Amino acid sequence: SRKLLMIPGPIEFESEVMQCMAVPTPSHVSPDFIDCFANSLKLMKEVWQCPSGQAFIIAGTGTLAMDMAAANLIETGDKALVISTGYFGLRYAEILKRYGAQVDILEAEVGNIVPLELIEQQLKSKSYKLLTFTHVDTSTAVLNDAKRIGTLGKKYNVLTILDGVCSVAGEEIKQEDWGIDVVLTASQKAIGVPPGLALLVASQNVMQAFEQRTSPVSNYYGDWANWLPIMKAYENRQASYFGTPPVNLIIALEKSLQLILEEGLDHRFDRHKSAGKAMRAAIKALGLDLLSKNEYVSANTLSAPLYPSQIDTNAFLKSVNQEGVILAGGLLPQLKKNYFRIGHMGSVNKNDLLATVGAIESALKNNGYSHELGLGTAQILKHF
Ligand code: PMP
Structure with a gap:
């Protein structure tokens, strides 16, 4: 029978979104699909809260979105600062190096963030072109303070890239107000669409930096010079082609963005906060610790509980x-062997959380960890 998918992406998708995957695929230059693409670009800027930004929808994964931002903004020898809160921070450092950046990494202690004062000190010490940080690192369930890092980036005149793969449409982001230059994500997480789309919104500031580069972008597929005219053409309701867009995924994206905005961003972020808080309370009530050190640095889109020592x-x-x-x-x-991860983003509701915590309680009991059944689910009922 069908199981409940509670990993940190792909997630449970809304049935209205899944139905879009099954419609007969129209031509990517048909008038209806051109409208759909244009509308999806417009709705992205609303969800990202970046009205003056340039949205990109590209076939690929979150890693492509990371790769693209690096390829288009880095020229050999540019200085880049990576704020790492886990696996995906370190991945960004590797990507930047591939394009010839001189990369410094500020690595947080596992389960924590890098203190803001340290980031500021580093920004003072050198003139960086670019700073990357992971809003929610999916390997640690640690949440960065995106508003404060974005503000710091502005203060020191450094381009900021937020890896929002595990946060966009789940954690609050006001890209324009917070001065973040690139916010990127993938479709399969809180955006709520099956895997296969790399999504990003770039500020005008970043598009200018791109135009001012002196060397060609050393990535053919990801070169914004190839994709910007395509995005502009769709925005202007004109047919255009560089690489065939994943038509059904984009039809599904438009639907999901509509559902997100119908729910309302504030309501959606609050729902994720409640889910995160309820899940953390449930885990703790079962006597388990979390990898993330405290409530302030804990993500609301996933949780990472540590196994109790008795368990197989x-x-x-x-x-x-x-x-x-x-x-x-x-x-x-x-x-790897010390903890597990629970995704709770996108369509997540109370029943999903109850079923998940119930399954965890039973599995703990069946595998040698004794506790009183129901303590975790009670916290879900209380907090969600
Ligand atoms: N960044 C973060 C924070 C992620 O969680 C992931 C995927 N788990 C990625 C980047 C990479 O995305 P993808 O797997 O779609 O390439």
Whole structure:
């Protein structure tokens, strides 16, 4: 029977979105699809809260969105600062190096953020072209303070890139107000569309920096010089082609963005806050610790509980699966076996949380960890 997918992406998608995946595929230059593409670009800027930005919709994954921003903004020798709160921060450092950047990394202690004062000190010490940070690092469930990092970036005149793969449409982001230059994501997380879309909104500031580069972009597929005219053409309701867009995914994207805005961004962010708070309270009530150090640095889109020492960790996830729920293992190489991850973003509702915590309670019990059943689910009922 069908199981509940509670990993940090892909997630459970709304049925109205899934129905878009099944419509007969129209031509990518048909008038209806041109309208759909144009509308999706417009709705993205509303969800990102970046009215003056340039939106890009490209076939690919979140890693492509990261790669694209780096390829288009870095020229050999440029200085870049990576604020790392886990696996995806370090991935960004690798990507930037590939394009010849001189990369410095400020790495947080596992489960925590890099203190703002340290970031400021580093920005004072050198003139960086670019700073990247992960809003929610999916390997640690740590949430960065995007508003304050964006503001710092402005103060020191450095381009800021926010990896929002695990946060856009789940955690509050006001890209324009907060002065963040690129906010990027992938479709399969809180945006609520099956995997396959790389999505980003770039500020006017970043598009100017792109235009001022002196060397060609050393990535053919990702070159904004190829894609910007395509996005502009769709915005102006004109047919255009560089690479065939994933038509059904974009039809699904338009639907999902409409649903997100119908719910209302504030309501959606509050719902995620409640889900995060309820899940963390449930985990703690079962006597388990979280990888994220405190409430202030904890993401609301996923949680990363540490296994209790008594448990047979190999059997645990299998047991949760038998209870009808799919969870994810650890992702940080050095701690892979010490924790697991629960996604709670996008369409997540109270029943999903109750089923998930119920499955965790049973699996803990079946695998040698004794606790009183119902303590976790009670916290969901209380906080959500
Ligand atoms: N950044 C973050 C924060 C992520 O969670 C992920 C995916 N888990 C990525 C980047 C990479 O995205 P993708 O797997 O779609 O390439």
